Amino acid sequence: MEFDNVMDCIFCKIIEGELPCHKIYEDKRIIAFLDINPINKGHLLVVPKEHHLNILDTPIDLLKDMIAVVQKMAFLVIEAVGAKGFNLSVSNGKEAGQMVDHLHFHIIPRFTRDNLHLWSGKALSDDEMKHVAENIKKMMTQ
Secondary structure, three states: OOOOOHHHOHHHHHHOOOOOOOEEEEOOOEEEEEOOOOOOOOOEEEEEOOOOOOHHHOOHHHHHHHHHHHHHHHHHHHHHHOOOEEEEEOOOOHHHOOOOOOOOEEEEEEOOOOOOOOOOOOOOOHHHHHHHHHHHHHHHOO
């Protein structure tokens, strides 16, 4: 399912050259550019040129191409900014923090003492874990 209001999509406007960006990479299907509001220096977005809302409605062949570009860009960006590692992130839906309704991967370089913190886990009982695992497995067979 493609997003209905492509005309208002900021990433589509960047792809069409209507808005500027600091482009790092581009091929016929994918573009990568620096995030306008970076978490750390070198924070990069990898975006498909074809508009898809999130990872769930994106064709698998495009996702495969995207992850290859993500890997290449991650190698380059951590070297370019002297990072010690990186986080790879993709948010799907507003509840997950997706702010632009167009699939995009974040490559966020990480540095010693950069003061960024990952979320903490939640404790679930073994029964809750078993129930969730069974539900997921049941969905796989439908």
